[in-house]
Amino acid sequence: MRFSKQRELIKNIVQGTNSHPTAYWIFNKAKKKISNISLGTVYRNLNKLNKDGIIDIFYDNNIARYDWNTVSHDHLKCNKCGKIIDVKMHTKELQKEVWKQYKFEADNFEITVSGICNNH
Amino acid sequence: MRFSKQRELIKNIVQGTNSHPTAYWIFNKAKKKISNISLGTVYRNLNKLNKDGIIDIFYDNNIARYDWNTVSHDHLKCNKCGKIIDVKMHTKELQKEVWKQYKFEADNFEITVSGICNNH
DNA sequence: ACTAATAATAGTAACCATTACTATTTAAAT
DNA sequence: ATTTAAATAGTAATGGTTACTATTATTAGT
Ligand SMILES: [Mn+2]
Ligand SMILES: [Mn+2]
Ligand SMILES: [Zn+2]
Ligand SMILES: [Zn+2]
Numbered sequence: 001m002r003f004s005k006q007r008e009l010i011k012n013i014v015q016g017t018n019s020h021p022t023a024y025w026i027f028n029k030a031k032k033k034i035s036n037i038s039l040g041t042v043y044r045n046l047n048k049l050n051k052d053g054i055i056d057i058f059y060d061n062n063i064a065r066y067d068w069n070t071v072s073h074d075h076l077k078c079n080k081c082g083k084i085i086d087v088k089m090h091t092k093e094l095q096k097e098v099w100k101q102y103k104f105e106a107d108n109f110e111i112t113v114s115g116i117c118n119n120h
Numbered sequence: 121m122r123f124s125k126q127r128e129l130i131k132n133i134v135q136g137t138n139s140h141p142t143a144y145w146i147f148n149k150a151k152k153k154i155s156n157i158s159l160g161t162v163y164r165n166l167n168k169l170n171k172d173g174i175i176d177i178f179y180d181n182n183i184a185r186y187d188w189n190t191v192s193h194d195h196l197k198c199n200k201c202g203k204i205i206d207v208k209m210h211t212k213e214l215q216k217e218v219w220k221q222y223k224f225e226a227d228n229f230e231i232t233v234s235g236i237c238n239n240h
Numbered sequence: 241a242c243t244a245a246t247a248a249t250a251g252t253a254a255c256c257a258t259t260a261c262t263a264t265t266t267a268a269a270t
Numbered sequence: 271a272t273t274t275a276a277a278t279a280g281t282a283a284t285g286g287t288t289a290c291t292a293t294t295a296t297t298a299g300t
Contacts, residue, residue: 001247001248002246002247002248002295002296002297003295003296003297004247004248004249004295004296006248006249007248022286023286023287024285024286036249036250036251037249037250038249038250038251038252039286039287040249040250040251040252040287040288040289041248041249041250043286043287043288044248044249044288045248047288059179059181059182061179062179062182062183062184062257062258062286063182063285063286064182064286064287076218076222076224076226078224079227085222085224087218087221087222089214089217089218090213090214090217093210093213094209094210094231094233097209097210098196098207098209098233098235101207102196102205102207102237102238103237103238104196104198104205104233104235104236104237104238105235105236106196106233106234106235107199107234107235107236108233108234108235109231109232109233110231110232110233110234111214111229111230111231112229112230113214113218113224113226113228113229113230114226114227114228114230115218115224115225115226115227115228116224116225116227117222117223117224117225118222118223118224121276122266122267122268122275122276122277123267123268124266124267124276124277124278126277126278127277142257143257143258144257156278156279156280157278157279158278158279158280158281159257159258160258160259160260160278160279160280160281161277161278161279163257163258163259164259164277164278165277167259182257182286182287183256183257184257184258
């Protein structure tokens with residue numbers, strides 16, 4: 001993969017926020033630095049960065065959000081302010097439970113907790 | 121809400137499968153009984169049934185799936201055969217954990233476990 | 241430095257799941 | 271039976287994402 005300033009910018013934008021941004025948010029941020037950058041370029045590079053393990057993608061209902069944090073973790077989503085907070089849940093117990101009851105070999109847990117955050 | 125044979129059919133289709141079908145799958149099934157049923161009618165009624173608490177909606181990556189099972193539960197998704205299995209995870213521990221560590225008042229856990237099911 | 245090869249881009253069209261619109265049909269209350 | 275408005279079929283529009291294509295930019299070899 002060869003260098004491009006567009007990809008470098010997109011990577012830095014994702015790595016510079018904890019807000020789990022959407023592609024469109026990243027696109028608007030990027031336009032401030034490269035005014036004619038294309039939305040297609042944003043999507044293409046987000047997917048490329050994800051395939052190379054540089055960033056993570058997850059879905060919030062039906063839209064993609066991008067995450068600089070590539071180590072397996074979970075999210076708390078506040079119903080009042082929309083904030084998405086990183087957490088690491090202990091899933092060892094759940095893994096055992098699933099194996100015991102269903103003979104299901106779990107290799108990934110995706111947990112989204114909705115509720116009310118500590119700002120309210 | 122007044123009766124319609126379309127809505128009745130859609131409800132029965134969702135309640136007659138454990139497969140967590142998509143709207144399009146339901147649409148095709150419905151066409152066998154009402155050949156000129158419209159995809160818009162399927163979506164409209166699925167949303168209406170959901171609002172009335174008759175069925176559940178959840179998102180599998182970026183597409184909606186419908187579920188007859190309206191009591192809070194979780195899903196095991198097999199990476200080999202795609203099957204989605206209903207389970208009830210114990211989230212009381214997680215709830216405590218989230219409150220202790222983040223002062224986050226959890227009211228719903230959405231857990232999707234991916235792995236390999238007992239058919240393989 | 242110059243050239244050649246080709247990866248990456250901007251701009252635009254296409255795609256797919258879902259929702260919105262509208263004229264017509266239908267359930268059901270009177 | 272008549273009336274009223276909810277529901278429908280058919281179609282257009284929307285929003286997020288991917289695909290296409292002519293042009294531009296990076297990089298390896300000379
Ligand atoms: Mn995160
Ligand atoms: Mn289910
Ligand atoms: Zn909040
Ligand atoms: Zn399986």
